[in-house]
């Protein structure tokens with residue numbers, strides 16, 4: 001089956017949309033042809049994810065700046081054991097908040113994202129961040145790990161948690177992600193990660209949920225999440 005090309009809809013910025021779409025292998029079309037569901041829209045100022053019945057979404061870099069202020073003391077940073085030049089695979093990159101934070105702290109980060117709309121937003125955010133030690137690839141991370149061509153110091157996994165009726169609604173970008181993100185066999189991907197990690201595999205989890213795989217070597221707790229840390233084989 002031929003995969004249908006993804007489309008970046010343009011409002012008033014056709015040339016900018018063409019440059020952006022070409023860089024990630026997507027097509028362009030005017031906004032009046034946009035579909036009824038979630039779609040990408042690029043105008044002179046920014047890229048947004050739009051839906052006719054829902055609030056639009058754009059990604060800022062402010063939260064990355066805020067998070068990088070807590071530096072290497074943050075739970076994420078301690079869980080990954082951040083050092084200058086350390087390589088990290090952000091296996092389930094989503095909007096890239098964790099991956100970008102790690103890159104601002106000196107890591108060289110590869111962000112993987114499978115869902116095409118999410119990937120476009122991630123790619124745009126990476127470009128705007130102007131961090132050169134950061135790259136984004138649209139790939140099924142299971143395939144990337146299975147071919148065993150690359151290794152990273154740390155493989156970091158932040159899989160989608162199922163929505164929990166008893167917890168507060170997550171931020172709007174996380175609600176949108178829950179609406180459109182891909183679901184994978186995260187246990188299998190977590191097991192494969194050990195083949196490609198030189199130092200650690202780190203899995204983000206809800207604070208009260210059991211570990212995704214076996215018991216971790218140690219855990220780092222944050223306010224609502226927990227990082228399960230495994231030494232590499």
Ligand SMILES: C[S@@+](CC[C@H](N)C(=O)[O-])C[C@H]1O[C@@H](n2cnc3c(N)ncnc32)[C@H](O)[C@@H]1O
Nearest residue numbers: 092094095096097098114140141158181182184
């Ligand atoms: C919980 S989100 C990650 C959030 C992210 N840490 C952040 O800071 O924004 C998980 C992401 O993994 C993506 N995903 C699921 N299966 C995948 C796969 N096999 N390969 C790559 N990405 C995948 C989903 O589309 C989703 O965007």
